[in-house]
Amino acid sequence: MRYMQRTRIVIVGGVAGGMSAATRLRRLDETAEIVVLERSGHVSFANCGLPYRVGGVIEQRNSLLLQTPAALNARFGLDVRVRHEAIAVDAAARRVRVRDLAAGEEYDLGYDRLILSPGAVPVRPGLPGIERALTLRNIEDTDALVAAVAGARTGVVIGGGFIGLEVAENLARRGLAVGIVEATDQVLAPIDPELAALVHRRLRDRGVELHLGQQVVEIGADDVVLADGSRLPAQVVVAAIGVRPDTALAAAAGLAIGELGGIRVDERLRTSDPHIFAIGDAVEKTDAFTAQAALVPLAQTANLQGRRVADVAMGRPGGDRPVLGTAIVEVFGLQVAVTGWNEKRLRAAGRAHRVIHSHPMDHAGYYPGATQLAMKLLVDPVTDAILGAQAVGGSGADKRIDVIATAMAAGLRASGLAGLELAYAPPFGSAKDPVNMLGWIAANLRDGLTETIQWHELAAAQAAGATVVDVRTAAEHQAAAIPGAVPVPLDELRARLDELPAGDLIVYCAVGLRGYLATRVLEQHRAGHAWGRIRNLDGGMRTWQAGVGR
Numbered sequence: 001m002r003y004m005q006r007t008r009i010v011i012v013g014g015v016a017g018g019m020s021a022a023t024r025l026r027r028l029d030e031t032a033e034i035v036v037l038e039r040s041g042h043v044s045f046a047n048c049g050l051p052y053r054v055g056g057v058i059e060q061r062n063s064l065l066l067q068t069p070a071a072l073n074a075r076f077g078l079d080v081r082v083r084h085e086a087i088a089v090d091a092a093a094r095r096v097r098v099r100d101l102a103a104g105e106e107y108d109l110g111y112d113r114l115i116l117s118p119g120a121v122p123v124r125p126g127l128p129g130i131e132r133a134l135t136l137r138n139i140e141d142t143d144a145l146v147a148a149v150a151g152a153r154t155g156v157v158i159g160g161g162f163i164g165l166e167v168a169e170n171l172a173r174r175g176l177a178v179g180i181v182e183a184t185d186q187v188l189a190p191i192d193p194e195l196a197a198l199v200h201r202r203l204r205d206r207g208v209e210l211h212l213g214q215q216v217v218e219i220g221a222d223d224v225v226l227a228d229g230s231r232l233p234a235q236v237v238v239a240a241i242g243v244r245p246d247t248a249l250a251a252a253a254g255l256a257i258g259e260l261g262g263i264r265v266d267e268r269l270r271t272s273d274p275h276i277f278a279i280g281d282a283v284e285k286t287d288a289f290t291a292q293a294a295l296v297p298l299a300q301t302a303n304l305q306g307r308r309v310a311d312v313a314m315g316r317p318g319g320d321r322p323v324l325g326t327a328i329v330e331v332f333g334l335q336v337a338v339t340g341w342n343e344k345r346l347r348a349a350g351r352a353h354r355v356i357h358s359h360p361m362d363h364a365g366y367y368p369g370a371t372q373l374a375m376k377l378l379v380d381p382v383t384d385a386i387l388g389a390q391a392v393g394g395s396g397a398d399k400r401i402d403v404i405a406t407a408m409a410a411g412l413r414a415s416g417l418a419g420l421e422l423a424y425a426p427p428f429g430s431a432k433d434p435v436n437m438l439g440w441i442a443a444n445l446r447d448g449l450t451e452t453i454q455w456h457e458l459a460a461a462q463a464a465g466a467t468v469v470d471v472r473t474a475a476e477h478q479a480a481a482i483p484g485a486v487p488v489p490l491d492e493l494r495a496r497l498d499e500l501p502a503g504d505l506i507v508y509c510a511v512g513l514r515g516y517l518a519t520r521v522l523e524q525h526r527a528g529h530a531w532g533r534i535r536n537l538d539g540g541m542r543t544w545q546a547g548v549g550r
């Protein structure tokens, strides 16, 4: 009798969000009947590791299979049904129609609560020949790609997003000559162009052919055709042009779908039906800045939501949190990390922002192996709130972005980064960590101690009559300089102040530090000179070069 009264919770999708929900549910309720339906042949697999299996970095296929239905049953008492697809939901009757794909049979499964975590589906453009393009979403896709790569010499990846770049790198690892075709003029849309330029350079240095601002119009038998008529050899073609929420089941069940095409859920992850919850890539999340809907198809948000929905489904307090979109990818040894909004998006939204670029070493320069980071911080000029951050570098980009994401989640202001006490020893960082540095720069700008100009504003300022002063050494100036710049090395600046003409001055150095020092010297010797605005080129020549593509 007691058995009959068990609460039954059915979960659709047995990977990131679904399995997090299932195991948390069990930890909260030893009596509930928890059924997980998964249409593929595997649950709880490591989707984020799939590209590395293609490249052979993950040598054993089994390493991707983190759990089996039997193990989940033994440890958590879960009823996990792989190759079982939920094909319809009768919300009024609280019933799921299930197809057992192995047996070819269908049955109904009643529920007290239903949790949908069906993920996303890869976007497949309607191109002639598209059936030859592979996608990468699950273990079966990975097996197909591994088989296709064997013996192949050429590959083209359509799409320069996170997954596209991971796939491209792993095809290259397998010895294929790889091309990436990306419709916009940069890879990795979440970062800004001057940082994406560093990724472009790394890809080209490693032999990947980048076709930016290009579109594939046809997939041939062993090549792809671009809109400009050129043909790229491609024995293997991978379509990685993005994903869209998998809402087929939810929409057919009459659940509300949001404007961005994801399942609409409230702050407690409830759909428009009181007994149905939804999480992960399939749902619209809430943007941390606008409180509007956002699509953020990432593993960590799916996992977090899995745990949260279990709490909600069990009647515990709590709910969802807005998303920053913190993400990271490795591209041929280059870490690319981002959190919050980028400058492109802030500009498009007309939102006031202050930009800070810096190029610190990832750890003490005197300790072997230090590499330079390119960092960017976006700050609200009125409230000093951190709006976003990006970091690209060989090492240490991950922890800096994670620190900043944590600061953002805690509501810390940009200048507050200066005061963070961060772990330091020479192999790991600097006594003044790059994150502290960003905080000091933010505080200096907020307090008006220095003013900066951005790389994309320089040409117009020069055309309007500003004098550009190169405060690097004479040798650096001779090696490469911004056209029209007057060389006055920082260490000679105080003695040569009278050489600087009236009007606006823009100083620059390699990365912005000496330029900042120069602005402080000039500001304090302003008396007796007819100088106008004195600005430092933010991020120095390095950011300018990356931005203007030199």
Ligand code: FAD
Pocket (backbone or CB within 6 Å): 012, 013, 014, 015, 016, 017, 018, 037, 038, 039, 040, 047, 048, 049, 050, 051, 084, 085, 086, 087, 117, 118, 119, 120, 136, 137, 138, 163, 246, 249, 279, 280, 281, 282, 297, 298, 299, 300, 302, 303
């Ligand atoms: P999934 O984990 O995709 O699980 C959904 C499951 O539901 C699928 O297995 C599907 O078969 C099943 N399903 C769907 N419909 C039904 C149905 N009707 N009946 C039964 N089962 C159904 N994110 C990161 O944060 N970092 C990374 O490095 C990263 N790398 C990635 C690399 C690749 C190649 C891919 C594909 C994704 C990567 N992601 C990464 C994204 C991350 O994997 C997803 O955000 C996350 O898995 C989403 O979790 P989910 O539970 O919403 O969906």
